[in-house]
Amino acid sequence: MDPEAPDPEPTTSEGSAAAEPSVGRRSVVAAWLVGIGGLAIVAGALLPWVLIDLDLTDLGGGRTREVAFGFESTDGWILLALGVVVSALAFLVRPAHRGRVSAVIVLLAGAAAVTIVSGDLRRLDEDALRALAEDLAIGSDLTADEAAGVLLPRMFLVGGAGIYIALAGGWVAAIGGAAGALPRRRAGPRRAPDGGEEPGGLGRPGADGPSLGPPGEGEHAG
Numbered sequence: 001m002d003p004e005a006p007d008p009e010p011t012t013s014e015g016s017a018a019a020e021p022s023v024g025r026r027s028v029v030a031a032w033l034v035g036i037g038g039l040a041i042v043a044g045a046l047l048p049w050v051l052i053d054l055d056l057t058d059l060g061g062g063r064t065r066e067v068a069f070g071f072e073s074t075d076g077w078i079l080l081a082l083g084v085v086v087s088a089l090a091f092l093v094r095p096a097h098r099g100r101v102s103a104v105i106v107l108l109a110g111a112a113a114v115t116i117v118s119g120d121l122r123r124l125d126e127d128a129l130r131a132l133a134e135d136l137a138i139g140s141d142l143t144a145d146e147a148a149g150v151l152l153p154r155m156f157l158v159g160g161a162g163i164y165i166a167l168a169g170g171w172v173a174a175i176g177g178a179a180g181a182l183p184r185r186r187a188g189p190r191r192a193p194d195g196g197e198e199p200g201g202l203g204r205p206g207a208d209g210p211s212l213g214p215p216g217e218g219e220h221a222g
Contacts, residue, residue, distance in 0.1 A: 026179060026180075026182070027093065027180060029176075029179060030093050030103065030176045030177070030179040030180035031090050031091070031093050031176070031180070032090075032176070033172050033173070033175055033176025033179065034086060034087075034089060034090040034093055034103075034106050034173055034176035034177060034180070035087060035090035035176075036169075036172055036176075037086060037106075037110060037169045037170065037171070037172035037173025037174070037175075037176055038083050038084070038085075038086030038087030038088075038089075038090060038169070038173055039083070039087055039169070040083075040165050040166065040168055040169025040172060040173075041079055041080075041082055041083030041086060041113050041166050041169035041170060041173065042079075042080060042083035042084065042087065042169075043083075043162070043165055043166075043169070044070060044079065044083075044117075044162045044163065044164070044165035044166025044167070044168075044169055045070040045071050045076045045077075045079040045080045045083060045162065045166055046069065046070065046071060046080075046162065047069065047070065047160060047161055047162025047165060048067050048068065048069055048070075048160030048161065048162050049068050049069060049070045049073075049076070049120070049124075049159070049160045049162045049163040050067075050068045050124055050128050050157060050158070050159060050160050050163070051065065051066075051067055051157070051158050051159075051160055052065065052066040052067075052068070052128055052132065052155055052156070052157050053065050053066075053155065053156040053157075054066065054132075054151070054154060054155050055154050055155075055156075056154055058154075059150075059154075066132065067160070068128065068131070068160075069162065070162050070163065070166065073120075073127075075116050075117075075119075075120055078116060079113055079116060079117070079166055082109045082112060082113050083113070083166075083169065085105075085109055086106050086109050086110065086113075086173045089102045089103075089105060089106050089109075090106075090176075093106065093176070093177070093180040100180065100181050102180070103176075103177045103178075103179075103180030103181040104177065104181050105177070106173055106174075106176060106177030106180065107174055107177030107178050107181055108177075109173065109177075110169075110170045110171065110172070110173030110174030110175075110176075110177055111170070111174050112170075113166065113167075113169065113170030113173065113174075114167060114170035114171055114174060116170075117163060117166045117167040117170060118167065120163060121159065121163060121167070124157065124159060124163075125157055128155075128157050129148055129151060129152060129155065130144070130148065132147075132148075132151055132155070133145070133147035133148035133151055134147075136150070136151065
């Protein structure tokens with residue numbers, strides 16, 4: 001071994017310097033998405049889900065506006081619980097904190113929130129009419145079906161901000177969970193700049209194998 005040969009560079013992983021910051025940035029983005037999504041789910045459950053304008057002037061009544069909040073329903077309470085869980089897990093989606101398990105839980109919670117809110121949006125008119133009809137039937141001689149027939153042509157309904165915020169929060173949380181659950185790519189061993197093996201290989205300085213020079217080179221003349 002040539003004593004003047006330079007020491008071999010330490011073996012590292014190709015692209016590790018670039019891969020680690022990339023993984024770190026992805027985990028930070030995932031944590032922010034999860035946190036924002038969880039807070040949006042909670043806020044959506046606390047805000048109005050539906051606004052109902054009633055015009056009963058032809059029946060001797062007046063015009064009123066009914067506001068229904070998310071937390072006034074069972075689905076709203078479920079969303080509150082999901083939003084709190086997602087918000088808490090936003091601090092655990094980093095790799096150093098077994099983040100992939102937490103990210104999978106967040107992904108499932110976000111998907112559950114999207115499913116619940118989407119179903120409520122499809123049934124928004126029906127649920128609001130049924131709730132108002134039941135209230136009207138309690139204070140009158142009408143059945144719930146008769147009260148619904150009276151209210152249907154006299155009500156105008158629009159979705160409140162809360163139900164759309166909760167839906168968006170579920171999607172954001174699910175995307176953040178998916179980003180945090182993606183596997184971390186591991187880079188292979190680094191190649192030398194000239195495409196050869198790392199120092200210490202056959203035919204390189206420091207190799208213990210025989211010399212690869214021409215036969216007879218270095219022998220004394222007989």
